Amino acid sequence: MSEETPKLSKKQLKALRFKAKKSDKAAEKLEKVETSIKEVKEKKESEKRKNETAHGVHPRKKRKTRRGHHGRGKNGAHNGPRFLLFVGNLPYSIDEKTLREHFKAGNPDLIRIRKDKGIAFLEFLTAKGHIQGRIDACLALHHSVLNNRRINVELTAGGGGNSKNRIER
Known part of the structure; x- marks a missing residue:
């Protein structure tokens, strides 16, 4: 001025x-x-x-996300797309070891458990390959019994929120 x-x-x-x-x-x-x-x-x-x-530098657009790891998962090193499976109707006393044992056929890369809600998310990273077969193996366990409870296993859209991308999924 x-x-x-x-x-x-x-x-x-x-x-x-x-x-x-x-x-x-x-x-x-x-x-x-x-x-x-x-x-x-x-x-x-x-x-x-x-x-x-x-x-020769182009400014990068700021990514809008609420996730603390900026969409990279827990380990933070992964850059490709992630695939999430929702597991519901879990017993509140469930632990990661029991879930890994139950879903060993699919071998998920990451398991996040919400004991207070009786749910979990199984995460598959593209870096490990053959994802479709692993996901199908876990989806086959839909309505299987785990600790005397019939669990639900579903593919999620991932992310959350009301974004255009989320609604399309």
Whole structure:
């Protein structure tokens, strides 16, 4: 911004816009402020483009996620797509060892248990290959009995939320 036009807060700018509706002097001041704001934004954009082309770096879009591991699972090293199976109607006393034993035919890469809800998620990472057969082996255990309870095993859309991608799945 130039020396004649001081930097205004959002609140001050809003007040100036309101005053500009009735006062010519305020309208002139508003015009000066808005042009200086545009100049500053254009200058920042041109510097940003200049830096990108000079260094050959393209800005990455920020990924919107609520997951603490930014969509990479618990180990954080995996980059490809993940496949999740939901397991419901589990006994509240279930442990990971028992679940691994029950689903040994499918050999899931990761098991997350929610004992308070009686559910678990079996996660399959693409890096280990032959995922379809492993998932099918686990899905075949739908309505099987585990600790005197008939469990549900279903393929999930993964992720959660109301995103367009989630709804399509």
